[in-house]
Amino acid sequence: MGKMYEFTKMHGLGNCYIYMDGITRPLDIPDMAALARRVSDPAFGIGSDGLILILPSDRADVKMRIFNKDGSEAKNCGNGLRCVARYCFEHQLVDKPAFEIETLSGNRHATVHTEHSVVTGVTIDMDQPILQRRLIPVAGGDGDRKVIRDKLTVFGTDYQFTAVSMGNPHALFFVDDVADAPIDQLGPLLADTYPLFPEGANIGFVHPISESAIDYRVWERGSGITQACGTGACAAVVASILEQRLPKDHPITVHLAGGDLTVQWDATTNHVLMTGSAEVICTGTYYDSQV
Numbered sequence: 001m002g003k004m005y006e007f008t009k010m011h012g013l014g015n016c017y018i019y020m021d022g023i024t025r026p027l028d029i030p031d032m033a034a035l036a037r038r039v040s041d042p043a044f045g046i047g048s049d050g051l052i053l054i055l056p057s058d059r060a061d062v063k064m065r066i067f068n069k070d071g072s073e074a075k076n077c078g079n080g081l082r083c084v085a086r087y088c089f090e091h092q093l094v095d096k097p098a099f100e101i102e103t104l105s106g107n108r109h110a111t112v113h114t115e116h117s118v119v120t121g122v123t124i125d126m127d128q129p130i131l132q133r134r135l136i137p138v139a140g141g142d143g144d145r146k147v148i149r150d151k152l153t154v155f156g157t158d159y160q161f162t163a164v165s166m167g168n169p170h171a172l173f174f175v176d177d178v179a180d181a182p183i184d185q186l187g188p189l190l191a192d193t194y195p196l197f198p199e200g201a202n203i204g205f206v207h208p209i210s211e212s213a214i215d216y217r218v219w220e221r222g223s224g225i226t227q228a229c230g231t232g233a234c235a236a237v238v239a240s241i242l243e244q245r246l247p248k249d250h251p252i253t254v255h256l257a258g259g260d261l262t263v264q265w266d267a268t269t270n271h272v273l274m275t276g277s278a279e280v281i282c283t284g285t286y287y288d289s290q291v
């Protein structure tokens with residue numbers, strides 16, 4: 001039988017997703033997780049880090065649902081939010097450059113930046129970081145305590161990490177060189193099924209390199225190594241400030257494999273602001289023969 005889906009492939013610093021617009025016309029997707037797995041496959045599908053649906057919302061201007069490459073649904077996605085904002089602005093699904101996007105972790109405020117009507121970037125207010133252990137979540141310990149630093153031992157080696165949620169869980173490990181980070185060892189072990197992280201965690205490696213910049217690499221829950229992670233970049237800045245390795249309330253350049261983001265943890269509002277690019281790669285029609 002099969003179904004046809006119009007899609008737009010977009011990326012935020014190389015963190016690419018297949019976007020489907022359920023506002024312009026309703027989407028008939030019997031199994032979103034299965035579709036995410038299929039479209040993400042580079043050989044049998046389109047190839048991406050996952051699937052993002054742009055949907056009507058009754059509590060914001062638009063809604064974003066994001067599914068990782070393995071089909072798991074996430075509660076937030078920073079690079080995805082910037083691309084959703086650009087898409088909605090350019091397709092006139094909203095009538096203003098600043099608007100609200102509903103996510104499973106609450107609404108996020110987006111501001112689309114333009115020069116001579118061309119989108120040059122997007123700022124997302126990523127709201128407040130969540131630091132309480134039981135809310136991230138991280139198992140064990142005092143649930144109300146902030147997980148400024150915790151440790152785990154794997155393969156006979158002790159590792160220290162800081163846990164931060166930006167609506168989705170992140171464990172941040174500080175290293176002297178992200179290129180040498182044990183990402184291939186710790187990523188697969190910790191990201192999806194490790195008991196310390198009951199909902200999994202995005203495993204990030206952080207190297208503060210100055211008062212205003214950090215290097216950051218990530219093994220994402222549900223997707224593996226990606227070129228960039230927006231929520232992870234925010235979590236990495238928050239963790240670096242908590243560890244007194246960066247000043248609060250300053251714009252920080254986060255260097256990721258796919259490019260740079262600017263992140264600022266505002267001391268007044270306690271909100272984290274993330275600014276960066278959002279690019280269209282292609283549009284097309286996906287023929288799903290499995291439904």
Ligand SMILES: N[C@H](CCC[C@H](N)C(=O)O)C(=O)O
Binds near residue numbers: 221222223
């Ligand atoms: N893998 C993440 C979702 C995507 C986040 C990332 N791509 C971003 O830009 O924030 C999770 O399961 O929480």
